[in-house]
Amino acid sequence: MAENPSELHLPGPIMSRREALQVTAGAVTLAALPPETVAATSSSPAVVKNDMTLTMTVNGRIHTLTVDPRQSVLDVLRETLDLTGTKKGCNQGACGACTVLVDGKRIVSCLTLAAMHGGAQIETIEGLEKDGVLHPLQEAFVEHEGLQCGFCTPGQIMSGLGCIAEGHAGSPQEIQFWMSGNICRCGAYPGIVAAVADAAGRT
Amino acid sequence: MFPFVLEKPDSTEDAIAAAAAGARYIAGGTTLVDLMREEVERPERLIDINRLPLGGIRVEGEHLVIGALARMAEVAADANVQRLQPLIAESLIEGASPQLRNMASMGGNLLQRVRCPYFRMLDAGCNKRTPGSGCAAIDGLNAGHAILGTSDHCVATHPSDVAVALVALDATMRVRGPQGERSFPVEELFRLPGDTPHLEHTLLPGELIVEIRVPGGPHSRRARYLKVRDRASYEFALVSAAVALLVEDGVIRQARIAVGGVGTRPWRLRDCEAELVGKGPDRQAFEEAARLAARGARPLRHNHFKAELLPRTIVRALEMAGEVA
Ligand SMILES: Cc1cc2nc3c(=O)[nH]c(=O)nc-3n(C[C@H](O)[C@H](O)[C@H](O)COP(=O)(O)OP(=O)(O)OC[C@H]3O[C@@H](n4cnc5c(N)ncnc54)[C@H](O)[C@@H]3O)c2cc1C
Ligand code: SF4
Ligand code: FES
Ligand code: FES
Secondary structure, eight states: OOOOGGGGGOOOSSOOHHHHHHHHHHHHHHHHSOHHHHHHHHHSOSSOOOOEEEEEEETTEEEEEEEOTTOBHHHIIIIISOOTTSOOSSSSSSSOTTEEEETTEEEEGGGSBGGGOTTOEEEOGGGTOBTTBOOHHHHHHHHTTOOSSOSSHHHHHHHHHHHHHTTOOSSHHHHHHHTTTSOOTTOOHHHHHHHHHHHHHHO | OOOOEEEOOSSHHHHHHHHHTTOEEESSOTTHHHHHHTTSOOOSEEEEOTTSSOOOEEEETTEEEEETTOBHHHHHHOHHHHHHOHHHHHHHHTSSOHHHHHHOBHHHHHTOOOOOGGGGOTTSOBTTTSTTSOBTTTTSOOTTSOSBSOOSSOOOOOOOSHHHHHHHTTOEEEEEETTEEEEEEGGGGBOOOTTOTTOOBOOOTTOEEEEEEEEOOGGGTSEEEEEEOSSSSSSOOSEEEEEEEEEETTEEEEEEEEEESSBSSOEEOHHHHHHHTTSOSSHHHHHHHHTTTTTTOOOOTTOTHHHHHHHHHHHHHHHHHHHOO
């Protein structure tokens, strides 16, 4: 059962853009550091290894992972587990694109350190569809055109699940307020509110 | 982000010993992770306090007691909080987003750091981040900055909403450190910037916030929080007001007013409160009292509007409190 998916991404003869980025990420980061940071870093122990091993259940599947404590849940989902449905918008907690459910509650995964969530149950957009059937909230987003470019949509849908479960989807006004942690640059808000209201009515 | 070691102690004593030796506590991480990623904060050792018994909300006699690890969302939704101190619930709901409120702890909320944009721009002068480097905000874009309690060294506002409510309600906090426990008013947690804006709070090295205690009373029911901001929700305050009124036989017996978005710390307005006592809860009395709010204000180039918006916000909040049946 124990597996470290990052080890599964050894560069083969054909590399996707994502894999190429993963392999070179370390070198690129170092080169991009301002000179004084490099100096500061190199005065600390030559190899900083603070890695931690933990298990995490993502969409019902248990993963044993070794993480750098600096990695956010968002980074582990996208870079280590290749679950790229969860989006990185601002990486500052401000846009909601990275919303996932942790132990049933909606949170922003960009401000959450993975190393602090050993044993957590995480649900992402990839876990909603079951046997080829969309979740009712996904259906509702399609029906009400709750999106335009789609970048914010995984976060909107995961946040919408939280909003409905919390009992905050009673009226369009209430949905607007309780979905305000999710920004949509395309301005698909009317469709988003309609979709959440519709799905709340169905459940 | 700079490298760090993460520890997860099971005992409060171990956590305090580590913090006294220079480690930083982390609770929800919504302030700290963000600032560490920006390299404004560079702790080498982090103490995850989430395993410590600092959660929960309970009623002890006249007091509502809120654990430092209780989450903003949990506190706002708690039946005792809504019944005994609706002002706290209202101020929490007006802050951050549902996702952040699920993560953010009450202790972390009080110790959240400023939202001044220059604080997080490593190439701008900022005395709070780098003592002695100047203050880019004083001659920069300062519409969101403070008009009360500022100094020539820093003009940033304290961004918390619930802290404003807690200061209005005379809440106290219990902290534990290497030398044992002590309690003091939440208001005394916050320092004025003076010429040492990098020193923001009065906790001693290693001190851990354990809980917040809010005294009850008949004023608690007629209490409202009004937050004025650039959009209807999910934005920091331009001006906010937490007010509570005790009215008997048509006369104000007690008034409490604290404001946010205008001060370098949550700002209690005792002169305005005194002006209201003995008067009827009407608009004229509210306006006369609110006129005193901006006395001594030092507006900056872009935030003169706050000196006008402040009394208006107070008047509206007092009217809202007066309407509570
Ligand atoms: C996009 C965004 C919008 C926001 N909007 C608002 C808003 O409108 N209104 C508002 O009030 N807030 C707002 N916030 C701030 C948010 O409320 C705070 O970040 C949060 O409350 C901090 O709590 P935390 O548990 O995540 O703290 P952490 O990030 O874990 O810690 C913050 C600080 O507190 C210290 N600390 C934490 N717990 C303790 C303890 N028990 N004892 C001693 N020290 C401790 C830590 O060492 C650290 O220095 C916003 C934040 C973001 C990212
Ligand atoms: S107002 Fe304070 S936080 Fe902002 S730049 Fe000036 S010193 Fe820094
Ligand atoms: S990417 Fe997490 S909130 Fe924007
Ligand atoms: S659909 Fe494009 S950002 Fe929301």
